[in-house]
Amino acid sequence: MHIKYQDLPALAGQEIGVSEWVLIDQERVDRFAEATGDFQWIHVDVERATRERGGTVAHGYLTLSLVPGLIEKLLTYEDVSHTINYGADRLRFTAPVPVGKRVRIRKVIKTVEPRAGGLQYLAEITVEIEDEEKPALVMAMRMLVFPAEADAA
Numbered sequence: 146m147h148i149k150y151q152d153l154p155a156l157a158g159q160e161i162g163v164s165e166w167v168l169i170d171q172e173r174v175d176r177f178a179e180a181t182g183d184f185q186w187i188h189v190d191v192e193r194a195t196r197e198r199g200g201t202v203a204h205g206y207l208t209l210s211l212v213p214g215l216i217e218k219l220l221t222y223e224d225v226s227h228t229i230n231y232g233a234d235r236l237r238f239t240a241p242v243p244v245g246k247r248v249r250i251r252k253v254i255k256t257v258e259p260r261a262g263g264l265q266y267l268a269e270i271t272v273e274i275e276d277e278e279k280p281a282l283v284m285a286m287r288m289l290v291f292p293a294e295a296d297a298a
Contacts, residue, residue, distance in 0.1 A: 149223045150292045153264055154257040161254055161268075164215040166247035166275060169203045174244055177207040202241040208248065208272055208281050209236070215250040216270065216286075224293045231265060231287035240279040247275040255285070263291035 146161055171191060178189050186193050187202055194201040213230060222228075242248055251271040257264055265287060272282040 146219065147221045147223065150225050150264070150290065153222075153266065153290060156254045157257045157266075159254055161252040162219045163252075163273075164219060164250040166249045167211060167215065168247050169207075169242050169244055171201060171244050174201060174203050174207065177204055177210070181206070199243075201244040203244060203281075205238040205241075205282070208238070208242055209284075211248065212250060212270055212272070212282075212284070212286070216252050216268075219250070219252050222290070226291050226293045228291070229289040231289050234267070234285040234287065236282070236284040238282055240274065240277065240281050242272075242274055242281045246277070248272050248281055249275075261289060263289055265289050 148156070174188050178184050181204070183204055183206075185204075187198060188194075188204055189201065191201055249272070251273060253269045255267045255269055257266040259265075268286050268288065270282075270284045270286050271280045274281050
């Protein structure tokens with residue numbers, strides 16, 4: 146969805162959209178483990194995880210780290226200088242993501258209000274797992290959106 150800054154308040158209460166699917170493969174999980182130092186066996190030891198749990202699962206924070214890139218594609222602006230991730234009011238990892246599954250983001254804007262020279266919106270973000278009923282992650286995310294400065298005449 147592409148909108149003008151001044152039209153953002155009209156999106157309160159609306160679903161913005163659903164992202165494309167992203168594959169969670171073992172290579173991605175291993176790279177995340179390398180980047181973070183989190184080598185817990187349920188993520189990286191394929192043999193043991195397969196034997197004891199049916200397979201490896203993605204790190205919860207790997208799933209979370211996909212959110213910014215995927216939501217950025219769901220809403221773009223015509224006259225905005227920048228946006229800032231302001232944080233999360235609530236974050237729950239509700240189901241593990243098995244390696245080999247795909248995930249996608251669903252975004253609903255709940256509220257929009259003036260804040261710090263721009264607008265702040267609260268969005269409900271759900272990370273869905275392909276062919277699974279329960280989502281991987283649900284969060285209430287706050288974003289700040291700042292208008293582009295008017296050109297000096």
